[in-house]
Amino acid sequence: MKNELIQTIVRTWLAHAESKTPWIDPALASGAEFAASDYADPAHLVLEQERLFARLPQAVALTADVPDAGSYVTRDQFDVPLIISRGSDGVVRALANVCAHRGGQVVESDRGCARRHACAYHAWTYDPAGTLVGVPDHGSFPSVQVPGPGLKPVPCVESDGVIWVVPDVAAGGADLAAPDLGVTATDFAHFDIGGHEHWRSYRFDLAMNWKLVVDTFLEPYHFASLHRNTVGPIFFPNLCYADRHGPFVRHLIPRRSVAELADQPPETWDIVPHTALVYVLFPATVFVMQIDHIEVWRVWPQGDDPGRCWCDLDFYIPIGPRTESSERHWENNWRLTIDTVEHEDFRAMAGVQRGVASGAIDAVRFGANEPALIMYHEALSAALA
Numbered sequence: 248m249k250n251e252l253i254q255t256i257v258r259t260w261l262a263h264a265e266s267k268t269p270w271i272d273p274a275l276a277s278g279a280e281f282a283a284s285d286y287a288d289p290a291h292l293v294l295e296q297e298r299l300f301a302r303l304p305q306a307v308a309l310t311a312d313v314p315d316a317g318s319y320v321t322r323d324q325f326d327v328p329l330i331i332s333r334g335s336d337g338v339v340r341a342l343a344n345v346c347a348h349r350g351g352q353v354v355e356s357d358r359g360c361a362r363r364h365a366c367a368y369h370a371w372t373y374d375p376a377g378t379l380v381g382v383p384d385h386g387s388f389p390s391v392q393v394p395g396p397g398l399k400p401v402p403c404v405e406s407d408g409v410i411w412v413v414p415d416v417a418a419g420g421a422d423l424a425a426p427d428l429g430v431t432a433t434d435f436a437h438f439d440i441g442g443h444e445h446w447r448s449y450r451f452d453l454a455m456n457w458k459l460v461v462d463t464f465l466e467p468y469h470f471a472s473l474h475r476n477t478v479g480p481i482f483f484p485n486l487c488y489a490d491r492h493g494p495f496v497r498h499l500i501p502r503r504s505v506a507e508l509a510d511q512p513p514e515t516w517d518i519v520p521h522t523a524l525v526y527v528l529f530p531a532t533v534f535v536m537q538i539d540h541i542e543v544w545r546v547w548p549q550g551d552d553p554g555r556c557w558c559d560l561d562f563y564i565p566i567g568p569r570t571e572s573s574e575r576h577w578e579n580n581w582r583l584t585i586d587t588v589e590h591e592d593f594r595a596m597a598g599v600q601r602g603v604a605s606g607a608i609d610a611v612r613f614g615a616n617e618p619a620l621i622m623y624h625e626a627l628s629a630a631l632a
């Protein structure tokens with residue numbers, strides 16, 4: 248982020264912290280209302296599946312997930328199971344995890360690094376680019392070319408440290424343009440995503456609409472109440488900064504420690520140590536830069552049920568020596584993240600889901616103090632129109 252903008256944001260925060268008023272985007276000063284049924288109506292979910300999940304590029308992994316030739320992760324969030332794999336040419340591809348023989352699941356582990364992938368069923372074997380390189384008793388399959396076409400590619404691009412796919416087998420390996428992240432691209436370069444490594448993942452099975460997971464990250468209005476006994480006191484309550492480039496929302500939430508910057512020369516200010524930096528990788532992935540680690544939250548609906556979703560959390564830490572005390576640090580960090588979100592945010596959101604599905608309210612109301620929520624839902628409306 249440019250120092251000029253950091254100075255503007257920090258000065259704005261300090262002034263609002265002093266006056267105990269929220270920052271407001273003048274263009275969104277009236278707040279906004281969205282239909283409560285957007286969270287509960289099966290027909291709305293059908294539209295979202297078609298216009299958001301099937302068509303748009305989805306952020307499914309980071310460069311840090313596949314650092315080397317042969318590195319891979321698997322993803323099972325789409326109808327087509329995928330292997331995200333870096334080839335010996337350095338290129339990241341998204342391949343259907345579906346064996347060309349009879350459809351077996353070729354890679355069964357979540358992640359790893361391998362020169363070859365052998366299907367467990369009959370051991371047809373593929374290289375990291377998906378090429379079929381081995382068929383036992385090849386003579387019995389005279390029409391099968393080895394080496395030859397193997398795992399079907401889907402459109403995939405690696406850009407700004409993020410790997411995007413369109414989960415459409417019919418599109419084959421068609422080129423995918425890198426999404427234009429605007430200001431987010433500059434921020435991501437600064438975060439040195441490639442200098443991180445995956446530490447741990449966790450899957451949440453949630454009784455709520457998928458958008459409520461994203462909403463969780465888009466306002467600090469709830470910190471003083473919902474998180475009063477956990478992370479709330481670390482942050483200035485009800486204070487943020489948000490902007491939007493196309494559908495990509497950037498939402499910055501200041502920690503109280505930002506006040507320390509006032510004693511330092513403004514041209515040296517860095518807000519990363521003093522801020523939770525939230526980026527919506529539209530439509531359904533949330534990237535959070537926290538002081539010393541990265542969290543990526545991927546969310547997707549459970550089939551045709553608007554009241555259920557899955558959410559995978561991937562947690563990344565800076566590459567460096569692992570010691571007993573560093574392990575303890577990450578373990579504590581991890582526990583705080585999971586516990587806060589599971590016992591506070593997601594618990595509240597499960598209540599919201601029952602509320603919006605009850606018919607008791609027609610609309611959900613986003614205040615002028617919740618600009619990132621308004622920006623995100625306006626971007627959703629635009630994409631669904």
Ligand code: FES
Pocket residue numbers: 346347348349350351366367368369370371
């Ligand atoms: S299904 Fe994969 S080798 Fe037979």
Ligand SMILES: [Fe+2]
Pocket residue numbers: 463469474592
């Ligand atoms: Fe929260």
